[in-house]
Ligand SMILES: Nc1ncnc2c1ncn2[C@@H]1O[C@H](COP(=O)(O)OP(=O)(O)O)[C@@H](O)[C@H]1O
């Protein structure tokens with residue numbers, strides 16, 4: 048009896064996950080964009096519902112209708128018009144669209160934190176009153192579960208029927224071959240808008256249904272919603288039916304396994320695994336599935352299109368900007384300098400993203416995981432509680448902790464060899480979620496950990512200098528990775544992987560190298576970040592934080608290490624001077640506008656200066672012989688072959 | 700002359716989703732010869748190149764390079780071994796300059812020295828790679844463009860850059876996939892001379908080419924491919940005038 052009731056409870060959660068996944072899937076199939084923002088959209092809808100019901104005292108049903116049938120669809124249309132249509136029009140690379148959706152995500156998150164605060168609320172309004180429906184056999188079915196199931200059934204049937212119709216068939220044609228569909232007189236923009244509307248509404252429904260079972264909290268709720276993308280990955284971005292099935296199966300298994308509590312060593316681990324079954328499923332699915340059935344071009348590409356293509360003449364002395372950013376805190380008063388301690392540390396973390404995503408073009412959304420592990424290892428090494436190590440003194444911790452994280456980077460680099468673009472992005476993100484859930488959230492691992500700067504660098508001033516030394520070391524490594532043979536080979540891999548392979552570049556080894564270096568750098572930055580704040584705070588290394596960092600790096604120039612320093616300065620300053628959430632909002636808005644500033648913020652400024660102050664030297668056109676199209680010669684070729692043969696023999 | 704051909708394939712098969720694209724192809728390219736593969740679009744020429752150069756895995760059959768079995772070798776390992784290629788769709792690195800494009804290939808002729816670069820030591824072979832790059836740039840007439848980012852060049856020039864990049868591997872076997880498409884007449888003529896110079900240096904040049912004039916002018920051996928199979932092969936003077944070949948290529952005999 049209990050088993051059945053647990054299964055029913057699991058079905059409820061599973062149905063919500065399936066709904067969120069379906070939204071993601073439909074948007075992807077109709078627009079070709081993997082909408083990373085869907086978690087944030089769900090979270091925002093839940094907050095709006097809360098606002099309407101708890102603050103404005105609207106009836107629940109009215110609020111739900113307004114949020115789901117007015118606000119969400121409007122938002123979907125807005126997204127299509129303002130953000131994604133311009134990208135579509137200039138045939139933006141899939142990586143660019145992924146980053147744009149990340150921008151939407153960051154904006155929504157920033158708005159939520161700014162408006163509603165980061166603290167958790169427990170009174171998310173439930174759509175249906177709490178009531179048990181008696182089923183035959185004495186089983187009780189909660190009304191909310193019944194509603195969840197009814198909704199998923201409805202949506203599922205609607206989808207299946209929708210795809211069967213002639214319109215559905217033609218809509219699918221749009222996704223496969225946009226130009227072709229436009230020839231058939233089908234308005235691709237309308238189809239894309241439809242995709243965004245359906246995606247936003249389903250995300251909203253999932254968010255409003257999910258919130259009452261959890262706490263209402265910007266980061267937490269968003270992350271839980273993001274975890275449901277396991278369902279889509281299992282469905283390989285294709286089959287809605289499989290997505291629904293996966294959601295329900297994972298939900299039920301999670302509920303059933305929650306009953307089992309094995310004793311002994313494996314007990315806590317098992318409990319963690321079962322209570323995070325969506326994360327486990329996501330990770331497993333990403334490791335087993337090699338490739339998605341992606342729409343459009345088969346290669347979802349790298350970040351090459353986000354970089355500052357084609358160098359500009361450098362402005363003399365521009366490195367003074369990052370240098371001054373770093374030097375300024377030495378003159379600050381004590382309180383501000385304490386805040387500024389985060390700048391070099393964060394800069395190192397951001398530089399680690401520049402290395403892996405900017406130089407070699409692999410989208411990595413998992414740097415928060417490496418940074419957090421670095422902080423964790425540093426804290427335990429310093430406390431002498433790292434298994435296998437004794438008490439490690441002072442500065443040695445900062446060398447050892449990153450070294451311990453490097454093998455983990457190699458481990459993640461392994462799947463990266465065969466994965467690119469979207470798939471790699473999701474794999475790295477899943478890694479960071481897994482680390483957060485299975486390591487940072489474990490009380491036995493992280494509770495009661497303290498961390499402080501090494502003894503010799505105890506004062507803020509000294510510690511800041513130590514941080515600058517570490518940053519200088521990081522820059523040396525980065526320079527070696529960017530210049531010379533290694534740098535050229537990395538750019539080659541980023542620009543054209545088959546071409547790099549054909550040129551003899553050992554891409555496999557290079558990718559491992561870059562992931563290892565990047566993991567080590569992130570770990571160093573994370574350790575310094577924790578030391579500076581004198582606490583190991585797991586929320587500082589939340590996977591969502593990793594997404595924001597990535598967006599920040601893209602905004603400040605994905606292949607610019609000095610840009611990362613300036614970015615770190617700006618982020619820390621905004622956080623210190625403005626209400627919580629503002630820095631996130633600023634990054635999000637800039638990421639939004641990336642379509643208009645290719646190469647990032649700084650590069651755009653640079654180009655502007657370049658254009659207004661300088662005159663170009665000889666243009667490329669002067670150097671290249673004009674190559675006109677060659678007249679086709681194949682038409683009469685058959686006849687001329689014999690003639691040519693004669694000519695050739697005569698010539699010899 | 701060595702006994703075994705520079706590049707040799709035996710009973711090569713490749714399927715995509717159960718559709719046979721390359722069907723029991725036997726193929727050999729001799730050093731010092733220009734071997735040309737012709738055939739209608741979709742015949743599987745590019746796929747054959749991909750199988751020979753390690754870009755795609757092979758379903759059956761084997762590939763030999765200078766007599767050694769290299770079946771299943773990866774593309775980069777083959778390149779370092781001296782089997783270089785270009786792509787039908789240009790694969791130059793747009794954000795690198797022309798010289799750097801060539802340099803990538805020249806300095807990755809060996810894997811040694813990568814870790815030295817990471818810790819900041821100079822590459823011992825960098826002098827010789829720079830020399831190679833300079834020589835190839837001069838040979839192809841690209842010296843004036845050395846410092847231009849490749850992304851700004853027109854397609855015809857990119858083709859030449861890509862050939863140059865392949866030459867920087869110091870190859871003994873060169874696979875060129877439609878290298879002359881996008882070249883104007885003058886460039887084609889120069890390209891034609893280059894091919895003969897290369898063959899004169901004992902390179903095995905293998906080329907997919909649609910331009911029959913160029914084929915007739917340059918080829919020593921022609922393979923005609925259709926629907927995944929080699930229909931006929933031999934000297935162009937024998938192959939190209941056959942009625943069945945012309946049917947394959949142009950639809951009807953002339
Ligand atoms: N990656 C692939 N997956 C499935 N089919 C492919 C793939 N690559 C090529 N093909 C198919 O193989 C056939 C031969 O292509 P290709 O080798 O490019 O021909 P060619 O170079 O002779 O014009 C074509 O019908 C093409 O559709």
Ligand SMILES: [Mg+2]
Nearest residue numbers: 744745746787
């Ligand atoms: Mg081809």
